[in-house]
Every structure is written in C-alpha cells, then in structure tokens.
Amino acid sequence: MTRKLALLGSTLCVALSAASASADDLPVRKAGLWEMKMVRSGGSAMPEMTMQHCTDETVDKEMSNNVSPMAKQICAKRDIRKTATGYVSDSECSVAGISTTSHAEITGDFNSAYTVKTTSHAQGGAAGATGRDTAVTLEAKWLGACKPDQKPGDIVMPGGFKMNVRDMDKLKALLPK
Numbered sequence: 001m002t003r004k005l006a007l008l009g010s011t012l013c014v015a016l017s018a019a020s021a022s023a024d025d026l027p028v029r030k031a032g033l034w035e036m037k038m039v040r041s042g043g044s045a046m047p048e049m050t051m052q053h054c055t056d057e058t059v060d061k062e063m064s065n066n067v068s069p070m071a072k073q074i075c076a077k078r079d080i081r082k083t084a085t086g087y088v089s090d091s092e093c094s095v096a097g098i099s100t101t102s103h104a105e106i107t108g109d110f111n112s113a114y115t116v117k118t119t120s121h122a123q124g125g126a127a128g129a130t131g132r133d134t135a136v137t138l139e140a141k142w143l144g145a146c147k148p149d150q151k152p153g154d155i156v157m158p159g160g161f162k163m164n165v166r167d168m169d170k171l172k173a174l175l176p177k
Helices: 002-015 057-074 168-174
Strands: 032-041 049-055 075-082 087-095 098-108 113-123 132-144 154-156 162-164
Touching (some): 057 087
Antiparallel strands (some): 049 154, 113 132
C-alpha cells in the first residue's frame, strides 16, 4: 500500500509538472477539462495511466504558487527556460532517500494540447545503488467544459479516485517521508 501511495504521489508530481514552474514561466492552460495520459517506458512495469483535470486560470496560478514551495523543499535544483519549440526543465530532487535527476521538454499551445516528455535517473532507495532510468510522456488535451459535478482543481485518477489540487496538504501526505 505504501508503494502505491508513493507511486501516486510521484505520478501527481509529474502530472502537475507543467504547472510547477512559476506563473511567469509557463502559459496558463485554457480553462476546462483536460485529459492527461501518462505513458511510461525505460523498464517501468507500470501501465499507461489517464487522468482528468478540471482547471481554470485561478487554479493554474494557485497550483504554481502551492507546488513551488513543496518543490523547493524536495528539489535542490529546478530550472526552466523557454526554447524555440516550447520549454525545457531540469531538476534534481530527493524524496524518501531517492535522489532523482530529471530533464523535461514541454511543447504545445496550452489551449488545446501539450506534451511533457521527461527522462529521469533515480538513485538510492528502491532503485538501488546502480540507479534506474525512466522516461515518462504526459500527453494533455483539452476536452471542453468541466463536467457538471466537477469544480476547478478536481483531478479524477484511474479507478475514480478524486481529489482537488487546492487540498495541497493531501498531496503532500501522499509523498513518502
């Protein structure tokens, strides 16, 4: 169960990575319902995962303001820069004795679709002394208006698990200590 919660916490961090830069660094996503599909490779046995996120301009800005302090606590380095084709992010983070170096390339228009391609190297903890390389691609597409039973900030995970990103304490609780 702890492993599943750790995976859920790390998955949410990757899923929200496009919003974790400062509000001035990345454009705000178009308001409405976004489908976010995560595809893993690099030896990961985890299957593809699809989530839905209802958002608006206020939530995207709040996510940036709330995720950034959490990222500052666990990341020694977080750099993001604009490129000719989008954005590039490099980070060095440590959670539960696992140090991870990541490189992400973000492309798209934030109005209809964007992609975050992340490669990472984990060292320590369950990854062992030799480390482990993984690649995750997040494909996000705008579906339209949020569903009637959703409010901005709601994320629906596989299996129907639903939470609101405005409850950041719940997100922090999912991360292993």
